[in-house]
Amino acid sequence: AQGVLWDDGKPVPSQWGLATFVRSAYPIIGQAQGFVHRAFSWDGYGDHPRSRNAHVIRLFDFERGWPITIAHMHGLRDLAGKQDTQERLEQATRFARLIANVAPPGERLVVCGDFNVEPGSRTFDILAEIGLHDLVTATGCTDTRTSHYK
Template sequence: MRIMCLNGWGGKLHDSLVAYVAEASPDVLCLQEVVHTPASAEAWLEYRDGDHILPQRANFFRDVAAALPDHAATFCPAAQGVLWDGEEVVPSQWGLATFVRNSFPVIGQIQAFVHKGFSPDGYGDHPRSRNAHAVRVHDYARDRAVAVVHTHGLRDVAAGKSDTPERIEQARRLAEIAVRIADDGDRLVVCGDFNVEPESETFQILAGIGLTDLVTTRGFTSTRTAHYGKPGRFADYMLVDGLTEPVSFEVVRDPVVSDHCPLVLEI
């Protein structure tokens, strides 16, 4: 089974990302920063947050789902805010998406929040709502269940990626979701753009439920691409429990499909 985790950057590098995902065709794709605007027929809209302006693929979720026709696609909104089409305001949802190959039946799932709750009337002030999605699938080839959990950690403009009480609570909630989704004997994978540094207490909390990070323990020095120009080269992590035996793990640097690198695990 191949599991991919990727922050899609709102589809800014849409063509490269969709082509890469279609070719790689992971069994489970955990995708963060996903835009879903079903009421709009436009290909591109614009996100505006003060001086921060970013093109957004209006129906990024639909586009990735079309690239993975043999997968069940689930969108998990964290908030509904607005994007812009010139001077026209367009309501749009933002959150996570999970894609699971149809040959792996989804036998359990949890959609929950790790920070705040659903924001229906705007994205809100930072740090904004953040959710998580967990799926438990049956692997017929190995006759076992595999639980996969992913999240997008909160962004804190003032604190950067340093630990805050909100981030500690976020990690605790993530650990609780992981414990709830996985039965005894399941393989467990927890991943996402955590928005923290490797020294974060997040990893001590996740170690408390038996998880080990693959990015930092295997010598990778960054999970960001050249499109990210700020200090701090880590954001994305993938952790496994003691029963999970990685066949391979890679931080993919080529092709460049986002300001984040895809993480790919084979178990």
């Protein structure tokens, strides 16, 4: 998306998106990209929660002899907080569908990103339906931020 952000009352034209960087040694053998909330916005960001997209790539590791699918997104940022909302649940459903379109069942799969949800979010239940489990809550972590986060 593109639009204007503000810095102390001064308009700053900007663009926002999502990037995936892949080492050339790993060929991309499948991928999908799509919006999990709203659509591309060329004429301004619009009201919160703003559009969000996700990217799913399937790579092949020649050294290990197997494929792996990696999916990521930056989830809805809602000014009201990180609690479950209808938009977040629809986002999770669309994200899971996008992943399932690329990742064969039972194959290695990593899903990551900043989901902007609480640890008990139903987002994780939706992702569990495609075979995932949450490594953060399963290992007893109470926070995903490092000491570098102010």
